[in-house]
Amino acid sequence: MPARERYDAVIVGGGHNGLVAAAYLARAGRTVLVLERLGSTGGAAVSTRPFAGVDARLSRYSYLVSLLPQKIVQELGLNFTLRKRTVSSYTPAHREGRPTGLFVGGGPDRTRESFERLTGGTAEYTAWEAFYGMTGHVAERVFPTLTEPLPTRDELRRRIDDDAAWRMLFEEPVGAAIEAHFSDDLVRGVVLTDALIGTFAEAHDPSLKQNRCFLYHVIGNGTGDWDVPVGGMGAFTEALTAAALSAGAEIATSHEVTRVESDGRQHADVTYRT
Ligand SMILES: Cc1cc2nc3c(=O)[nH]c(=O)nc-3n(C[C@H](O)[C@H](O)[C@H](O)COP(=O)(O)OP(=O)(O)OC[C@H]3O[C@@H](n4cnc5c(N)ncnc54)[C@H](O)[C@@H]3O)c2cc1C
Structure with missing residues (x-):
């Protein structure tokens, strides 16, 4: 359950964009709550272990990293590894x-x-x-x-x-x-x-x-290079989640936002169900 009644920022959705926003806002001293509908963060950037008995984590949907600026990796201190691909495509x-x-x-x-x-x-x-x-x-x-x-x-x-x-x-x-x-x-x-x-x-x-x-x-x-995250996209998302939490953001999974009412300027009331 969220710890407070009011936050400076409530972020709907704990995909990688919501997590980056949460990490930066929390580092800027804001009180931040991320509400995520699913039982875990990551959105389309998650891993799975598809082979029974094999400890290999593969990306489930999104699987290659290119558009993530190094500036964000450095500023948030993200701890994950990217590897170069040897094959781009075969048609x-x-x-x-x-x-x-x-x-x-x-x-x-x-x-x-x-x-x-x-x-x-x-x-x-x-x-x-x-x-x-x-x-x-x-x-x-x-x-x-x-x-x-x-x-x-x-x-x-x-x-x-x-x-x-x-x-x-x-x-x-x-x-x-x-x-x-x-x-x-x-x-x-x-x-x-x-x-x-x-x-x-x-x-x-x-x-x-x-x-x-x-x-x-x-x-x-x-460069336009697309690199492979070791441990799949979930490894990257976990690094982001850790950065957001260590900056002081709260993340509430299994919380689905059902309504946002805003004055269009400063204030918003957010309704969710668990
Ligand atoms: C099959 C596939 C392959 C892709 N491959 C790549 C790739 O290789 N490389 C790449 O860079 N991009 C890829 N993309 C695109 C990339 O995945 C998306 O651009 C990226 O995931 C968007 O991130 P996001 O945080 O904005 O949204 P999402 O990842 O969609 O996250 C949104 C989150 O919000 C939550 N949410 C939604 N509604 C609510 C609500 N009402 N209340 C609470 N939570 C809510 C969702 O559960 C989800 O966790 C791919 C996309 C797909 C579908």
Whole structure:
């Protein structure tokens, strides 16, 4: 049960975003309560032991870390380990009646070989390097802004300082850039996955939702690398929970918020059921 009647901040939901907010607010001296509907914290960032008799913890839903700024890891003193992946993806295919595929990983040489075997030439891998060189430059410039006051569009454009990249990623549907860079349909599909996954957008959607999704996949920590948390995402969530608790936040699991009534300015009444 929550220890007080009133808190400076009540956070609905103990996923990783709620826990980060709780840790920072508590460290700033605020009284903080996290109300979590489920029996444990973590939301979509949790681990499970799927194999009976094997003490291996794997991520249940969300499983790779890229967008977590080192600044947050350091400031909150989060204790968990990330490992680099050796394989990014493998996409099986049929070409001329025989099974083949595109392997991305194992270092640049193996990836290049796989491109050449699939496409029969060097052009697609050269295009791949140029395209991800461009996104790498954008990543270095954009990622630091995630923990800074939100820049204006013009400020961000000046910071990126690459008109072609700005047009491809921020102004035109990213499908156009992918089609202009790559001619192999399977390669186009692999690149486009990062733009469409989890959205209902399509490559040429005028809303540019797919561009936003693509940027989130390529800017992480200024490199676009996606790393594996040892012990699964649950290990990371446990580090966050520990940081929030040690800063003085209270966390009440199995507490579902059913109503929030706010004056729209300063005060809110929060109703929950256990
Ligand atoms: C299958 C899958 C795979 C993914 N893979 C990745 C990945 O590899 N890497 C990555 O970075 N992102 C991934 N994502 C996205 C990522 O998981 C989410 O962006 C992230 O979990 C959002 O965190 P959150 O704290 O905002 O919300 P959530 O993790 O959804 O947490 C919200 C919490 O609020 C609680 N809650 C909801 N309503 C109430 C209520 N009324 N009262 C009390 N508590 C409530 C929920 O129980 C939950 O614990 C994936 C998502 C899914 C679904």
